[in-house]
Amino acid sequence: xxxxxxxxxxxxxxxxxxxxxxxxxxxxxxxxxxxxxxxxxxxxxxxxxxxxxxxxxxxx
Amino acid sequence: xxxxxxxxxxxxxxxxxxxxxxxxxxxxxxxxxxxxxxxxxxxxxxxxxxxxxxxxxxxxxxxxxxxxxxxxxxxxxxxxxxxxxxxxxxxxxxxxxxxxxxxxxxxxxxxxxxxxxxxxxxxxxxxxxxxxxxxxxxxxxxxxxxxxxxxxxxxxxxxxxxxxxxxxxxxxxxxxxxxxxxxxxxxxxxxxxxxxxxxxxxxxxxxxxxxxxxxxxxxxxxxxxxxxxxxxxxxxxxxxxxxxxxxxxxxxxxxxxxxxxxxxxxxxxxxxxxxxxxxxxxxxxxxxxxxxxxxxxxxxxxxxxxxxxxxxxxxxxxxxxxxxxxxxxxxxxxxxxxxxxxxxxxxxxxxxxxxxxxxxxxxxxxxxxxxxxxxxxxxxxxxxxxx
Numbered sequence: 001x002x003x004x005x006x007x008x009x010x011x012x013x014x015x016x017x018x019x020x021x022x023x024x025x026x027x028x029x030x031x032x033x034x035x036x037x038x039x040x041x042x043x044x045x046x047x048x049x050x051x052x053x054x055x056x057x058x059x060x
Numbered sequence: 061x062x063x064x065x066x067x068x069x070x071x072x073x074x075x076x077x078x079x080x081x082x083x084x085x086x087x088x089x090x091x092x093x094x095x096x097x098x099x100x101x102x103x104x105x106x107x108x109x110x111x112x113x114x115x116x117x118x119x120x121x122x123x124x125x126x127x128x129x130x131x132x133x134x135x136x137x138x139x140x141x142x143x144x145x146x147x148x149x150x151x152x153x154x155x156x157x158x159x160x161x162x163x164x165x166x167x168x169x170x171x172x173x174x175x176x177x178x179x180x181x182x183x184x185x186x187x188x189x190x191x192x193x194x195x196x197x198x199x200x201x202x203x204x205x206x207x208x209x210x211x212x213x214x215x216x217x218x219x220x221x222x223x224x225x226x227x228x229x230x231x232x233x234x235x236x237x238x239x240x241x242x243x244x245x246x247x248x249x250x251x252x253x254x255x256x257x258x259x260x261x262x263x264x265x266x267x268x269x270x271x272x273x274x275x276x277x278x279x280x281x282x283x284x285x286x287x288x289x290x291x292x293x294x295x296x297x298x299x300x301x302x303x304x305x306x307x308x309x310x311x312x313x314x315x316x317x318x319x320x321x322x323x324x325x326x327x328x329x330x331x332x333x334x335x336x337x338x339x340x341x342x343x344x345x346x347x348x349x350x351x352x353x354x355x356x357x358x359x360x361x362x363x364x365x366x367x368x369x370x371x372x373x374x375x376x377x378x379x380x381x382x383x384x385x386x387x388x389x390x391x392x393x394x395x396x397x398x399x400x401x402x403x404x405x406x407x408x409x410x411x412x413x414x415x416x417x418x419x420x421x422x423x424x425x426x427x428x429x430x431x432x433x434x435x436x437x438x439x440x441x442x443x444x445x446x447x
Contacts, residue, residue, distance in 0.1 A: 018264040025264065028393050028394030
C-alpha cells in the first residue's frame, strides 16, 4: 500500500507503454530488418512486464 | 456524492455493460484468431501441396494466356474471375473460376498454377480445412454479411469497453503502485490485479487490433463504395457496354499495366464483369514494394477489346485505410517473431476477458457492483480526483 496517488502518477507508466506499443505497431509497417526488430521489442514489452510483475510477487 | 464520483460511476456502468455484451464474442474472436495468426504454417503442416518447378533466379514468368488456358482446361465450363499472384510463394499463381461471370466469387474454385512453366499444380478445396473453419467463425460466424457487421458492432463495444476501462483503472489504482499484484490475497483480488495489469499494459494493442478488426468488417461495403465511386467514374464512358465476346490478350493487358504504372508489381487481375472491374475492362491491381506500400493497391484499367490503357488512379482514402488496417489486425507484417508476440498478446487478452467475467460474477454475488465499488473508493477524499 502506498499513499494516495495522483492521476499523473497512476497514468505515467501506462502512457509510456502505450506510446512504445504504438511505435512498435507502426515500425514494422514502415520497413524491414531493424524496423521489424523494433516492433518485436516494443510489442514484446507489455508481455514481458506482465510476466515480471506477476512472477515477482508470486506466493512461495 | 461528488460530480467526479457520479461521473466515475457512469463510466463504471459503461465498462460493465459494453464488456458484458461483447465478452462472449470477443472470446470467440480471440480463440479463433489465435490459430489464424499462424494459418500459413498450419496449412503447410496439415495439407500437402504440389511444389512448383525449381526456377533459378531470373527465370522469366510463363505467358499468362498460356497459363490461363492450362488452368481453364482443368475446369471445363467455368469462366475466369481473377488471376492472383501468390504473395508468399512467388513460384505459384492462382486462377479463380466460377460457373458464370456474375456468380458469387466466394464460392469460386481456386486453381493453383506454376508461375514459370504455366503448368497446373493443384486445386485444393480449402473449405474443409481447419483454418477455413476458424476464419469463417472469426469473420462472420458462417452468417454472411449480417454476421460480419454484427461482429463489427461487438468490436465497437470492445473499443468502448477498453476506453471506459482506462477511466475506471484510475480509482482502482489509487492506493496501488503500477504493476501491483497482491499475490497473498484472495483470488478475487489477485484476478482484479491481473485484469487491471494486463488491461492497462495492452491498451494500445487491443485498441488497434479491435478497431482495425471493426474496419475489416466493413470491407464488403468499402468495395461497393469504390465500385460505385471511383470505378464508375473511371469507366463512365463504357457504362453501356456489355462484356466483350472475345477478350484481348491477358498477358498483353498485364504488360500494358506494368508499363503504365512503373515501379509497381501486379497483385491480381480482375476479369471484365467481376466486382472489381467494369464489364469491358481487365482491372490490373498493382502494389508497391515497401511493407506499407505493398498493402496499397493501384488499379490500371485495360480495355479488354483493344488492349489499351483506359485509366489508372490511386485508390481513394477509404480503400487505403482498409488495406493498411489489415496487417495491423493480422500481425503478419513483421516476420515470425511478430506473429509470436501477437499470439502472446492475444492470450493475455483472453486473460483480461476471463478475469473480467469472473470479477463481474463475484461482485454480483457479493452485491457489490463495479459502480458501487468505484463510488466507495471515490468517497475517500482524493485531491487528484476531486480537483
